[in-house]
Amino acid sequence: MGFLGGIAIVCIVFALGGWATGWLALRLRVLSIASPVFLGSGAYTFALLCRVAPVPVAAAGAILGSGALAVALLSARERVVGTDFALFSFCVQVSWLALVSNWDALTGGALGLPGVPALWGATGLVGGLVTASAVAFAVAALWRRERAAWFSVGAAVLARSSELGHSIGLSPLRTDTQAGLLYGGVNGAAGVLLASYLGYVGPGSFDTSLSVLLVAIGVLSSVGRHGLLLGCAVLVAAPELLRLGGLGTPRAAYLQLLLSGAVVALATVRRPPPVGAPS
Amino acid sequence: MLVLDDVGVSFGRRRALDGLRLELPERGVVAVVGPNGAGKSTLLDVLAGFLRESTGRVLGSRDGLERGLRWRRQNAARLHQGRVLPQGVQTFELLSLARNPTNARWMFGTMLPRRVLDYSDLELAPPFLDVLRLAAVGADMPLDWLSWGQARTVAFVTASLAPKAYVLLDEPFANLSPALVEATSLGISELARERLVVVVEHDLDALLGIANQVVVLVGGRLQGVFAPAALSRDALLSFFVSG
Numbered sequence: 001m002g003f004l005g006g007i008a009i010v011c012i013v014f015a016l017g018g019w020a021t022g023w024l025a026l027r028l029r030v031l032s033i034a035s036p037v038f039l040g041s042g043a044y045t046f047a048l049l050c051r052v053a054p055v056p057v058a059a060a061g062a063i064l065g066s067g068a069l070a071v072a073l074l075s076a077r078e079r080v081v082g083t084d085f086a087l088f089s090f091c092v093q094v095s096w097l098a099l100v101s102n103w104d105a106l107t108g109g110a111l112g113l114p115g116v117p118a119l120w121g122a123t124g125l126v127g128g129l130v131t132a133s134a135v136a137f138a139v140a141a142l143w144r145r146e147r148a149a150w151f152s153v154g155a156a157v158l159a160r161s162s163e164l165g166h167s168i169g170l171s172p173l174r175t176d177t178q179a180g181l182l183y184g185g186v187n188g189a190a191g192v193l194l195a196s197y198l199g200y201v202g203p204g205s206f207d208t209s210l211s212v213l214l215v216a217i218g219v220l221s222s223v224g225r226h227g228l229l230l231g232c233a234v235l236v237a238a239p240e241l242l243r244l245g246g247l248g249t250p251r252a253a254y255l256q257l258l259l260s261g262a263v264v265a266l267a268t269v270r271r272p273p274p275v276g277a278p279s
Numbered sequence: 280m281l282v283l284d285d286v287g288v289s290f291g292r293r294r295a296l297d298g299l300r301l302e303l304p305e306r307g308v309v310a311v312v313g314p315n316g317a318g319k320s321t322l323l324d325v326l327a328g329f330l331r332e333s334t335g336r337v338l339g340s341r342d343g344l345e346r347g348l349r350w351r352r353q354n355a356a357r358l359h360q361g362r363v364l365p366q367g368v369q370t371f372e373l374l375s376l377a378r379n380p381t382n383a384r385w386m387f388g389t390m391l392p393r394r395v396l397d398y399s400d401l402e403l404a405p406p407f408l409d410v411l412r413l414a415a416v417g418a419d420m421p422l423d424w425l426s427w428g429q430a431r432t433v434a435f436v437t438a439s440l441a442p443k444a445y446v447l448l449d450e451p452f453a454n455l456s457p458a459l460v461e462a463t464s465l466g467i468s469e470l471a472r473e474r475l476v477v478v479v480e481h482d483l484d485a486l487l488g489i490a491n492q493v494v495v496l497v498g499g500r501l502q503g504v505f506a507p508a509a510l511s512r513d514a515l516l517s518f519f520v521s522g
Contacts, residue, residue, distance in 0.1 A: 153365075153372045154383030161363035164434075167356040168441050169380035171297060178386045249405075 009197045011232045013039075016190035018217025020183045027152055028179055029159035031079060033090040035214040037065040037073075037096045038184040040206035042191025044100075047113040047201045055117055063188040070184025074176045078162055093211055100203040110111055112202040114228045116195045155179065193202040209257050216260040219267045235259055280307045280444060280475045281326065281346060286335035288321050296319040302340060303445075308471045310435075310490035310507070311479045314519045318499040319323075319479040320360065323447045326477060327353035356441035358448045364430050365421040368520040370411075371418040373433065374401055377440035405438050406466040413462050428454045435463060445475040452482045463488045483512055 021035045042062045049058035075091060080088045103111035155175055158165040162172050195201045213235060220231035235256060243252030281303045288296040297316045303309055303326075311319045324330035325337065328351030337346045346354075365373065376383055378401055398408060398418050414432040416425065425433060435451050447488070451467065452460045460482065468489050470476050480486045487507045495502040495518050502518050 026367075149386075150376065150379075150382040151386045152381070152386075153376050154370055156365035157376065161359065162355060162364045163327070163359055164365075164437070166328075166352045167358075167438055167443070168377050169353075169443070170376075170383060174384060182386065190296040227399070247465045 003244060006197070007244075009193065010240060011236050013190045013194045013197075014213065014217055015228055015232050016193070017187050017214045018231055019221050020186035020190075021214050021218030022221030022228070024179065024183045025218060026077045027155040027159070028074075028077065028125060029156075030085040030089075031215070031218075032089040032175065032183070033086055033134040033215060034073060034075070034096070035158045035187050035218070036206040036208075037093055037212040038070050038187035039191040039194070039210070039214075040096070040100065040201075041069055042066040042188030043116075043195035043205070044113065044191075045112070045188070046192040046195050050117055055119060059189075061187045062192050063179055066188025067181035067183075067185035068193065070187070071177050071180035074180040074183075077176055078172055080248045084193065085219075090211075096148055097203070097207060100206070103203070107248075112200065114200045116199050118199070119193070121198045131143050146173045151175070151178070209253070209260075210258060212260045212264070214261040216267075223267055231263070235263065280340055280414040282338040282340050282343075283325075284338055286325060286332045286337065288318070288330060288412060289333045294327070295329055296501050299335070299499075299501050301494065301501060301504070303346045303475055303477070304474055304492070305340075306434060306471055306473060306488050307491035308467060309475065310475045310486045310493045311477060311496060312481075312483060312486065312493060313502075314497035316498075317496040319496055320449055320498045321499075322496065323357060323449055323479060326351060326445075327357040327447050330355075336378070355443040355449040356438045356443040358434055358446075358451060360449045362427065362430050362434075364434060366423050367453070368422050369418070370416055370420050370422060370433055371398070371401075373422060374403075374418075374440060375400075377437045378402075378483050380441070399442070403440075404469055406462060406465075406469045407439055410436060410462045412465055413456075413459050428456070428459065432459065432463070433435070435466065439466060443474075445477065447472055448476065448478045448480075449485060450480055451478060452480055452485055460485050468493075477503065483515060487512070496509065 017035050017039050022031060025031050042065070045065045046058050046062035049061045053061070073089065076088060077085065099106075100111050154165070154168075154170045157168060157173050158175055159171055165172055165175075194205070198205070216235055217228065217231035220227035224230075239252045239256040239259070242255065243249055247255070283299050283303075284297060286299040286301075287294060299322070312323060313319055321330065325332055328348040330346060337351065338344065339346055350381040398411065403411075410432050414429045416429050416433055422430070422433065431451070431454060435448065438446055438448065448467070453462055455463060464485055467476055467478065471489075471491070477485060478490070487510070490507045491516075493505045493507055493510055495505065495515065497518055
């Protein structure tokens with residue numbers, strides 16, 4: 001796979017993970033720090049299932065598995081509200097990371113999995129994904145100008161008050177289940193893509209710096225129409241270009257983390273009010 | 280509609296409700312009055328299914344079967360004291376959802392056109408339309424823009440539109456102008472023609488004008504159930520002081 005093709009794949013992976021994180025924050029008003037758990041579980045499940053099942057089945061299983069895990073995370077949403085959910089999801093992320101990082105110490109076997117097969121031909125993969133992503137975002141943008149999703153309005157009600165939601169006749173369980181499946185499934189798909197691109201899955205790929213990066217892109221995606229593209233360009237493509245252009249991996253990673261932290265801090269301070277609120 | 284059989288609620292050592300025996304009718308306005316801390320909102324929480332009674336039972340008046348939290352949640356619409364309207368949603372969108380909650384069941388289900396921004400599509404009864412007009416709440420106004428009083432009126436109309444068997448209103452007249460109190464009172468009376476409406480309110484004059492029954496609570500205990508005509512304002516206040 002070519003130089004630019006690789007950057008495009010990595011950008012798509014982070015765009016998916018960041019979009020899902022931002023979508024959850026925007027719709028259900030909960031900030032999940034645990035996105036790498038679902039991205040990682042997608043990658044690991046795909047790598048494991050590929051050994052016993054055809055690639056498409058393995059990919060579907062990985063996406064569904066990540067979705068189911070995210071449903072479990074969101075099942076705590078009614079009890080763990082507001083900023084507590086960020087703390088809760090951060091603890092889930094830390095625990096998951098501790099588990100996969102020390103798998104060898106716990107079981108005597110390493111959890112690094114080599115030999116993950118590619119989904120399909122490299123050229124077709126990059127071209128198809130870029131085209132599909134562009135079309136999906138354009139259609140969604142045009143559609144949302146004209147129509148609001150009932151589901152989103154219901155999710156906004158439940159995000160504010162489950163009591164009001166119950167009063168209207170909404171089901172928090174049904175809403176959270178679907179939101180979890182989408183959030184986890186999209187992250188799982190990103191994990192499948194990443195594992196397929198790298199050909200190897202290891203615990204080091206899903207550390208806390210990945211959480212910061214996904215949260216940064218998620219925050220950017222939830223504050224403006226072009227936030228997702230901007231986030232991917234500045235936080236993923238630019239450091240990758242600099243890394244491959246001679247900056248070196250450690251410095252590029254440092255720059256990426258620095259930018260991610262700065263973006264989250266700035267966006268928190270300068271974040272515009274919710275959609276429709278007076279300026 | 281419902282029978283409260285010796286219902287008590289405790290928060291640790293504190294008894295918020297104590298041995299409450301009460302029968303609520305199928306329809307009409309039941310006013311719940313009492314001083315602050317009397318257990319009025321706690322009673323609404325129990326009736327709404329958001330709070331489990333520590334002692335006693337909530338029963339159906341017809342069949343005598345127990346009505347659990349799930350049943351109560353499914354059948355009650357509750358207007359909370361606080362500001363609970365969602366962010367990033369327009370007034371029309373919320374009211375449309377309250378009218379058609381099943382539309383929000385599935386993520387990839389039906390979509391709501393953004394440009395249909397007219398209350399006429401909601402088929403609101405005149406009192407509710409008057410409430411929104413008097414409060415100057417436009418259909419396309421984002422809920423984040425609304426003042427406290429406007430938000431209360433939208434929350435009231437939302438609770439009224441919800442297809443539930445009974446409606447629980449916690450201080451529906453708070454922070455409203457006299458004209459809006461009057462319009463809201465008409466709305467409550469309209470609701471009570473077909474449903475039970477339980478109202479907790481400190482504005483006794485407005486409340487006694489629309490109530491069919493007045494339940495007096497003091498210190499979590501029932502002081503009595505009265506017909507409004509048989510209860511003067513002074514008599515009510517004496518309960519509060521002596522209780």
